[in-house]
Amino acid sequence: MTEESRYEAVRSRDARFDGVFFLGVMSTGIYCRPSCPAMTPKRDNVRFHPTAAAAQRAGFRACRRCRPDAVPGSPEWDVRADVVGRAMRMIADGVVDREGVSGLALRLGYSARQLQRQLTAELGAGPVALARAQRAHTARLLLQTTSLPVTDIAFAAGFASVRQFNDTVREIYAATPSGLRAARRGGIGSVGKATVAPDTANTASASPPSAAPAGTPCAGVPLRLAYRGPLDAAALFDFLERRAVPGIEEVRHGGSGRVYRRTLTLDYGVGVAEVDEHAGGGGDHRWLAARLRLADLRDLTAAVARLRQLLDLDADPYAIAERLGADPLLGPLVTAAPGIRSPGAADPHELAVRAVLGQQVSVAAARGLTGRLVAGYGKPLPAPDGALTHLFPRAETLAGAPLEELGMPRARKDTLRAVCAALADGTVVLEPGAERAECERSLLALPGIGPWTAGYVRMRALGDPDVFLPGDAGVRHGLAAVAGAVGGAAVRGAPPVRDPGGATDAERWRPWRSYALHHLWRAAAPGPFASATRGS
Structure with missing residues (x-):
């Protein structure tokens, strides 16, 4: 974007660019999000910054009206x-x-x-x-x-x-x-409500807050997880519910919609997170209500980041729809289901294990295998929290486990142990910010790991928006169904589909091939995201 195009976004209060850049107003000394409802400042008084930190470093204070620090993260x-x-x-x-x-x-x-x-x-x-x-x-x-x-x-x-x-x-x-x-209030940028307690701040040093007794999570912290653009929450929760592993995940049904709940293993202790399906807010300022119960509040930042990555809340549905919606094959799918997300993972190591368990089996079978793994090797919570009873097993534990209760072929058990050993000793590094291509190469070097598993881990554990799985049967079926529905791939000037689901034809969907993948999975079966084949 040029500075002039940024100013046009500010003039039109375009929420699509919230979090993409920030504007500092020289005459007031404050910085805002592009969609701030305040009077538009004169162009000569505006300075643009790529991050909130840059605006703060330049001496601007956060606007109390639009709360620029509460916007979704930049999809960049x-x-x-x-x-x-x-x-x-x-x-x-x-x-x-x-x-x-x-x-x-x-x-x-x-x-x-x-x-x-x-x-x-x-x-x-x-x-x-x-x-x-x-x-x-x-x-x-x-x-x-x-x-x-x-x-x-x-x-x-x-x-x-x-x-x-x-x-x-x-x-x-x-x-x-x-x-x-x-000064708390319920407007844009506020993230929940609670009673006010006396301010006990002082300037003396103090010790960090200690964990709750016996690792029990503390009272919940209410959150509002902001996102931009449309969100197909029903499809997102369908995806999570179909794959919810007993003991570490559950989906509760209520009058106002579903609530997804799961346990978290964090740096300072354990946690329990829950997110409501029903979206709050209005217009371009939307959010999902969430609650976090943490044994140690120092884990709050990491827990929020993991929830956002799991739900893909920093995605840019406008840019995705612009690219995929113009495609003759995918355009009708994008129009029918705006705001589809590509779910990530709350724990990258957990996702890698689940990907191996999901090789060549149905979603239901993978869910059952993972549930038995959790029951046999997961660490129990100090006290059950509803249907949540365990933390997912650590890679170190599974690397030397017999895995007899899983009833899998010996080669699959060997693959699972090899992956866990590589995660435990750092041969494979799965963490936010890991080098994605290198992670995929390291996975492919392990016995029993092929392109599907490595690509699936890259897409979900590392949040890569540009992964395509040409060998996936659900993708081939979805693309064949879509091509048939539009009378073949030659309509409206589309390139012919030489190999349905092939990587060659997916090149035109870059850099959003992961979202194309989810659209095709949805087209392959009657239920949202109901891939008929693999899917952990």
Whole structure:
């Protein structure tokens, strides 16, 4: 985009660009999202920034009306596979808070100085500033949605001290923590409601909040998970419900829709997450209500990032529809089902195991196998939470497990143990920001792992929006059905389908082939996302 096209987006209050860029207003000293409902500033007074951190670094404060820090993440970070895109995915997962800039640089294979230079040159802010902006948003979220003591909030948001927390909040929001808590409201950017507790902030150092007794999750933190554009929530929840593994996942049915629930293994403790199917908000500002119960609130940032990745909430449905909707074959599918998402994974290691269990079997069979694996090797929760009873087994545990209760062929068991051993010793690295092509090559080098499994892991565990599985029977059936429905692939100038489902014909769907895959799975069977073949 040029600066003029960005200003046109601001003039039209185009919510499609919320999170893609931010505008700082020189006359007021605040920064906003493009769709801010306030009066449009004069062009000479506007400065554009690629991230909220860059706007903050330039001295702008967050707008209290449009809450620019609460917008969905930029879809650019899902698409890009370079070091900047990988770094942004890792920062969103809380790597800088847990391991510092040196830890982030080590994971990316760069020096801290090189990483600082690259991020600053392209994003206007380095890793510390980017992580600081994220911590500030988490702090505001907790201040305005919970009655937690402010000292606990400071450490839960990732700050090293309460003094640092106070200074950052004052600088970014032009208010004290107590002022933010008192100013809570239910408008755009607010992320829930809770009773107000007295502000206990002080400038003395304190200890991080300790975990709840015996690892039991604390009272839930209410969240509103923002997304852009249309969202086919019914299809998304259908996908999750069909694959919900007993013990670690469940889908509850109620009068207002379904609630997806699951357990989480996090860095500081365990967690239980739940998300409502029914969308809230209005117009272009929509969100899914969620609740997180965490044994240690320091896991909040990572837990939110994992939920967003699982539900693919940072996707850009406008860009996807523009590319796929213009295709003669996929256009009718896109029109019939706007807002389809490509679900990711709450735990990349778990997804890799489930992909192996799903090789050459139906969705129901894969679900049963995984349930037996969880019952046999998963760690029980301190106390059951509804139908949730376990955490998914760790790769280290499964690498040496006999796996006799699964009733699988010996070769499949050997493959599962090999994958878990590679995950445990770092031969295969599945984490936010991992190098996707290298991960796929490492998986393909393992016995029993073929292109389908490696591609499926890349699509879901690593959130790659541009994966196609030409060998998948559901894809071939879906493409053949669509081609037949439109009278063959030669209509309206479409290239002929030489090999239904073949990679050659999918090239025109880049960089959104993962979404094309889901459309074809949907077309292959009567139910949404009901692939008749593999699908863990």
